[in-house]
Amino acid sequence: MIFEKSKIEQHNSKGEKLHSLKLAPLLNEFPDVEEVISLIAAFQVAIPSWALGTGGTRFGRFSGGGEPRNLEEKMEDIALLNQLNRASGAISLHIPWDIPTNPSAIKALAADYGLRFDAMNSNTFQDQPGQEYSYKFGSLQHVDKAVRKQAIIHNIEVIKHGIDLGSESLSVWLSDGSCFPGQLNFRNAFERTLESLQEIYAALPENWKLFVEYKAFEPNFYSMTVGDWGQSLLFANKLGPKAFTLVDLGHHLPNANIEQIVALLLMEGKLAGFHFNDSKYGDDDLTVGSINPYQLFLIFNELVEGMNARSMNHATDLGWMIDASHNVKDPLEDLLQSVEAILIAYSQALLVDVKALKNAQENSDVVKCQELLQAAYRTDVRPLVAEARLRNGGALEPLRLFREQSVRADLIKVRGEKTTATGL
Ligand code: PSV
Ligand code: MN
Secondary structure, three states: OOOOHHHHHHHHHHHHHHHHHHHHHHHHHOOOHHHHHHHHHHOOOEEEHHHOOOOEEOOEEOOOOOOOOOHHHHHHHHHHHHHHHOOOOEEEOEOOOOOOOOHHHHHHHHHHHOOEEOOEEOOOOOOOOOOOOOOOOOOOOOOOHHHHHHHHHHHHHHHHHHHHHOOOEEEEEOOOEEOOOOOOOHHHHHHHHHHHHHHHHHOOOOOOEEEEEOOOOOOOOOEEOOOOHHHHHHHHHHHOOOEEEEEEOOOOOOOOOHHHHHHHHHHOOOEEEEEEOEOOOOOOOEOOOOOOHHHHHHHHHHHHHHHHHOOOOOOOOOEEEEOOOOOOOOHHHHHHHHHHHHHHHHHHHHOOOHHHHHHHHHOOOHHHHHHHHHHHHOOOOHHHHHHHHHHOOOOOOHHHHHHHOOHHHHHHHHHOOOOOOOOO
């Protein structure tokens, strides 16, 4: 289901007057506001192919209906999001959940929708029907060489799918680890994982990157072989210049200082990018910015500062993706909220008075440092985000338009009440 352009135009003209009133003070207050708006307008966040259906827990799953039944419908959903917010123009595929059986048709469809293929994701955390060896005790770390080989071959197949579609990166998240003390020799597990990753790395095309995602716990509860950014960075450094550390916001132990992790990874030129989500307790996969928007702002503050220090392109030099699960919300509404939260935090970070902050830091003026950061954080930047969206041809208020047009009801009519999208 794709919106008629006129619907977006009607919606925008209805809200235009109020929008201009809200925007005006910001245009006056910030001298570099035009640059800020164009940076926001350029920013894109990829949508994972597994986040378009209802998520669940091990206790249950409650579908809201109208879920995409195949990859084509998932792309249709992302195109719809992108029509509304003009900031979701990329899809990240998980294999084997979304194997592109006819890659040239899928590529052509993406071109029609104006979508590009972001990082490819491999899956060696589940056993697939007909698979020869089980990943119960790990994949790339497994004590049995045959299991490791099977997982390596899978990752190389994922790279091949990605090449067909024009993707340029592979994200590897391993559930490998151990559930009980003594189960695993940590050093051997690390060495076996490294050897396996080296084989995968060797299969990367010249222009590709390998993202090594870490996670503190789950599904293994005693040790994770890539359990934190230190372990991931160790792998990335040993692998070579095409390997980077991927930060998923939900993959840290409580109270971890993620913004500091980000600053140092950027300093080392080893930050791959992000899986955005929010959490209260662990890997909760909640809507971005729903629990701790200040932390998100602080992360973006480090990102902007660190990327500027390395003259990086904010929009294209790192991988930006959402990795959330929607248990009780409409997935499309949830994704609109997440993208909006990301753009808000990014905009606030762009408004930090960097010179004054540097000066306050050099003078150890702690109070001033906090005032400066919070002045940016407490600015209502929503009109700037809306203005960037308008300039890109999107909707003034994507969520409102989505609801006014009863998009979900229409999707249910076409796809049915009881559809299930692939994913966890
Ligand atoms: C694992 O928790 C993770 O964050 C990885 O990125 C997976 O690819 C994704 O979630 C989906 O299970
Ligand atoms: Mn993730």
